[in-house]
Amino acid sequence: MKTCVIIVAAGSGERIGGNIPKQYLKISDRSILEHTISAFEISKSIDEIVIAINPDHHQFYKNIKSNKKIYFINGGSTRQESVKNALEFLENKSPEKVLIHDAARPFINSDIIEQIVLELDTHKAVELVSKCVDTVEYDGNYIDRNRLRFAQTPQGFEFKTILKLHRDNTEVQYTDDISLTKKEAIKVKSIIGNRSNFKITTIDDFELATTLIDRNYMIRTGFGYDVHQIELKKHSKIYLGGVEMDSDYKIIAHSDGDVVIHAVVDAILGALSLGDIGHYFPPSEQKWKGASSSIFLSKCTELLRENSAFINNIDVSIVAESPKIKPHIDSMKLRLAEILEITQNQVGIKATTSENLGFIGRKEGVAAHAVATIRIKQGYL
Ligand code: CTP
Numbered sequence: 149m150k151t152c153v154i155i156v157a158a159g160s161g162e163r164i165g166g167n168i169p170k171q172y173l174k175i176s177d178r179s180i181l182e183h184t185i186s187a188f189e190i191s192k193s194i195d196e197i198v199i200a201i202n203p204d205h206h207q208f209y210k211n212i213k214s215n216k217k218i219y220f221i222n223g224g225s226t227r228q229e230s231v232k233n234a235l236e237f238l239e240n241k242s243p244e245k246v247l248i249h250d251a252a253r254p255f256i257n258s259d260i261i262e263q264i265v266l267e268l269d270t271h272k273a274v275e276l277v278s279k280c281v282d283t284v285e286y287d288g289n290y291i292d293r294n295r296l297r298f299a300q301t302p303q304g305f306e307f308k309t310i311l312k313l314h315r316d317n318t319e320v321q322y323t324d325d326i327s328l329t330k331k332e333a334i335k336v337k338s339i340i341g342n343r344s345n346f347k348i349t350t351i352d353d354f355e356l357a358t359t360l361i362d363r364n365y366m367i368r369t370g371f372g373y374d375v376h377q378i379e380l381k382k383h384s385k386i387y388l389g390g391v392e393m394d395s396d397y398k399i400i401a402h403s404d405g406d407v408v409i410h411a412v413v414d415a416i417l418g419a420l421s422l423g424d425i426g427h428y429f430p431p432s433e434q435k436w437k438g439a440s441s442s443i444f445l446s447k448c449t450e451l452l453r454e455n456s457a458f459i460n461n462i463d464v465s466i467v468a469e470s471p472k473i474k475p476h477i478d479s480m481k482l483r484l485a486e487i488l489e490i491t492q493n494q495v496g497i498k499a500t501t502s503e504n505l506g507f508i509g510r511k512e513g514v515a516a517h518a519v520a521t522i523r524i525k526q527g528y529l
């Protein structure tokens with residue numbers, strides 16, 4: 149029996165404010181929408197995922213991937229329209245059951261998902277509610293809180309029932325889908341969920357969500373060092389931090405000899421406990437001859453993602469007598485931030501000379517030291 153989930157993510161998040169729609173705000177390594185998707189990805193009873201998006205948000209959802217079949221479809225100007233568009237899209241995929249869930253509820257757990265899907269064997273509609281714990285006053289009167297229920301999502305439905313309800317009820321706009329069953333004689337099964345499955349609506353909800361998600365991550369640090377030989381050659385071009393610069397010395401190396409990137413790569417690999425740069429890009433392999441070191445750094449971005457980790461900050465110290473590094477620092481920060489998909493203020497770059505001492509002082513080599521601090525989900529590695 150085929151079961152799909154519709155995740156509605158086409159809203160603009162007006163109540164939370166800001167420039168980025170709330171479902172795309174990042175918490176730890178990924179957006180709220182991606183946290184939400186992951187609960188359905190690990191759920192064994194969900195076959196396919198449909199996400200109602202606003203095409204204007206393309207820059208925010210374009211990189212979302214899933215190990216399940218995932219469709220992005222255009223939502224509408226209200227939540228109800230977004231759901232209807234997704235249901236219409238699903239019609240020719242013929243699911244028997246459908247769950248409808250708000251993107252803004254990332255704390256849904258797979259036990260509840262399984263429970264709802266199971267109840268749909270014997271019910272046409274399943275609601276998930278939480279109880280009221282506060283005293284409630286309405287126009288000066290107190291209401292018996294024991295009779296109050298707060299509607300959550302996901303809500304589950306027999307597919308053809310909810311499709312018909314949406315087609316027949318387009319005049320009034322409801323804020324959830326169970327509301328559409330109320331006029332009909334459809335028996336709704338109620339499941340009591342918990343309050344942790346709250347909808348991120350305001351900025352303090354976002355702060356609470358950040359605290360809850362962040363506690364699953366731990367901090368790790370890695371260190372990297374690299375050195376390359378240089379030799380006098382006027383009007384050379386060298387690469388440091390992914391930036392090409394003029395130099396009177398050329399770097400002797402198998403790849404482009406970018407010691408900054410090599411040190412940063414080793415720092416990140418160290419923090420991930422995943423070996424070193426030579427393990428992924430052996431100098432013995434001909435294909436890395438003259439290679440742009442940005443390829444090595446892009447690999448780190450990929451490994452971080454695969455391991456549910458993200459960079460807190462990186463810090464680099466370059467040790468070189470020549471060329472002058474300072475004029476290139478901003479461009480290096482920009483380039484490293486770009487490849488690592490972080491912001492420039494997460495990158496520190498400093499340079500020093502070796503006071504004419506040692507091999508660096510004699511202009512026989514340049515070196516870079518780097519530290520990377522990452523946050524990684526507990527249980528990974
Ligand atoms: N939603 C949607 N299409 C819309 C409006 C809302 O898909 N036209 C989605 C939201 O993205 C959200 C869910 O419906 O995941 C619940 O809506 P709500 O919390 O109200 O989100 P927003 O409408 O984005 O927020 P606000 O009401 O504060 O603008």
Ligand code: MG
Nearest residue numbers: 159160161227
């Ligand atoms: Mg809304």
